[in-house]
Amino acid sequence: MITDVESATPALCRLQLGRELRKLRHEAGLTSTQVVRTLLCSPSKLTRLETGDNLVVEAVDVMALCEIYKATPEQRSLLMGYAAVTKTKKDWWQSPEYRPAIAPTFKAYLGLEATASALHKYEGEFVPGLLQTEEYVRAIYQREHERLSADEIDRLVEVRMTRQEVLDRSSVPLKFAAVINEAVLRRQVGSPAVMRAQIEHLADVAERPSVRVQVVPFKAGVHPGMNGAFTLFRLGDAESIVYLEYLGGASVMRKRADVGLYEEAFNDLQILAVGPQESLGMIREAIKEH
Structure with a gap:
C-alpha cells in the first residue's frame, strides 16, 4: 500500500487502485461478470481498472464499485485518493x-x-x-x-x-x-x-x-x-x-x-x-x- 498518495506517481496509483479493487471484489465474493452487469459497463473496462491500464481513472467509476463492494469509508477515501492522482498528474512519458x-x-x-x-x-x-x-x-x-x-x-x-x-x-x-x-x-x-x-x-x-x-x-x-x-x-x-x-x-x-x-x-x-x-x-x- 502507498503511504503517501499525494507524492506517488500516477502509474503507481493506477496499479495500487487496481489491486485494491480486485481485492475488494474477491472479498465480496463477486465475479467480474456479476460486477459488469451491475455496473452496466463492458468487461474490458473492469479489466483495465483492475490491471491499472487506464491512464485516467474516473471518480464516478471508483465510487460505483465501492458501493457494489460495500467498501468502508476508509477504503473509499484511499481509493478516491488514488483516482485523484491519475486526474491531476501525468507520468513523465x-x-x-x-x-x-x-x-x-x-x-x-x-x-x-x-x-x-x-x-x-x-x-x-x-x-x-x-x-x-x-x-x-x-x-x-x-x-x-x-x-x-x-x-x-x-x-x-x-x-x-x-x-x-x-x-x-x-x-x-x-x-x-x-x-x-x-x-x-x-x-x-x-x-x-x-x-x-x-x-x-x-x-x-x-x-x-x-x-x-x-x-x-x-x-x-x-x-x-x-x-x-x-x-x-x-x-x-x-x-x-x-x-x-x-x-x-x-x-x-x-x-x-x-x-x-x-x-x-x-x-x-x-x-x-x-x-x-x-x-x-x-x-x-x-x-x-x-
Missing part, C-alpha cells in the same frame, strides 16, 4: 516533449517499469536499456531509424536516458537482475570508443547493490534464452507480468501459466550463467577487446 517519441505499444512497458518492485531481463543482442550509455543508445537508433531526423533521434535517446532514473527511485526501490549473452559484450555497437565506454559503464553499474548482472558464456551451449529477449516484471509480492518485444510490435502476458514458463526460463538462465563476480570479470576483460 505523457508530457508533450516525450509523447511523439513513444510508440503506443511501449507505454504499457513504461508503466510496468515505473511500478515494478523487481525487473528480470534476458538480453541476447544488446546491453539492457537501463544500463546503456547515451552514445550506445544513439548508435542503435541511428542504425535502426535511418530515416529519422537528428531531432527525432535526440528525443528517442532522451526517452531511453530518462527511463534509467527508475534505478534511483525512492518510492518503490527497484531490484534489477539482468542475464546477457556473451555476444552482447563482443558485438561492437558504434565505434570502438563508444563500445569501450559502454562496457566500462556496464561494469560500474553491475557493482551497485540493487543491480545484478550475469553473463551466459558461449561455452554454456544451448539455453532457454535462444528464443529471444524477454522481460519479467514483479509487481508487489504476488503478481508477475511478461513483456515481449518484436519487429511487428509488443505483447504483455499475464496468465499464470505463461508467466511461469518465463520465470522458469530466467531461473535456468541464472543457473547456466556464471556468477556475478565472474561475470564482472568477463565484462572487464571485454573492455580490453574494444
Whole structure:
C-alpha cells in the first residue's frame, strides 16, 4: 500500500487502485461478470481498472464499485485518493516533449517499469536499456531509424536516458537482475570508443547493490534464452507480468501459466550463467577487446 498518495506517481496509483479493487471484489465474493452487469459497463473496462491500464481513472467509476463492494469509508477515501492522482498528474512519458517519441505499444512497458518492485531481463543482442550509455543508445537508433531526423533521434535517446532514473527511485526501490549473452559484450555497437565506454559503464553499474548482472558464456551451449529477449516484471509480492518485444510490435502476458514458463526460463538462465563476480570479470576483460 502507498503511504503517501499525494507524492506517488500516477502509474503507481493506477496499479495500487487496481489491486485494491480486485481485492475488494474477491472479498465480496463477486465475479467480474456479476460486477459488469451491475455496473452496466463492458468487461474490458473492469479489466483495465483492475490491471491499472487506464491512464485516467474516473471518480464516478471508483465510487460505483465501492458501493457494489460495500467498501468502508476508509477504503473509499484511499481509493478516491488514488483516482485523484491519475486526474491531476501525468507520468513523465505523457508530457508533450516525450509523447511523439513513444510508440503506443511501449507505454504499457513504461508503466510496468515505473511500478515494478523487481525487473528480470534476458538480453541476447544488446546491453539492457537501463544500463546503456547515451552514445550506445544513439548508435542503435541511428542504425535502426535511418530515416529519422537528428531531432527525432535526440528525443528517442532522451526517452531511453530518462527511463534509467527508475534505478534511483525512492518510492518503490527497484531490484534489477539482468542475464546477457556473451555476444552482447563482443558485438561492437558504434565505434570502438563508444563500445569501450559502454562496457566500462556496464561494469560500474553491475557493482551497485540493487543491480545484478550475469553473463551466459558461449561455452554454456544451448539455453532457454535462444528464443529471444524477454522481460519479467514483479509487481508487489504476488503478481508477475511478461513483456515481449518484436519487429511487428509488443505483447504483455499475464496468465499464470505463461508467466511461469518465463520465470522458469530466467531461473535456468541464472543457473547456466556464471556468477556475478565472474561475470564482472568477463565484462572487464571485454573492455580490453574494444
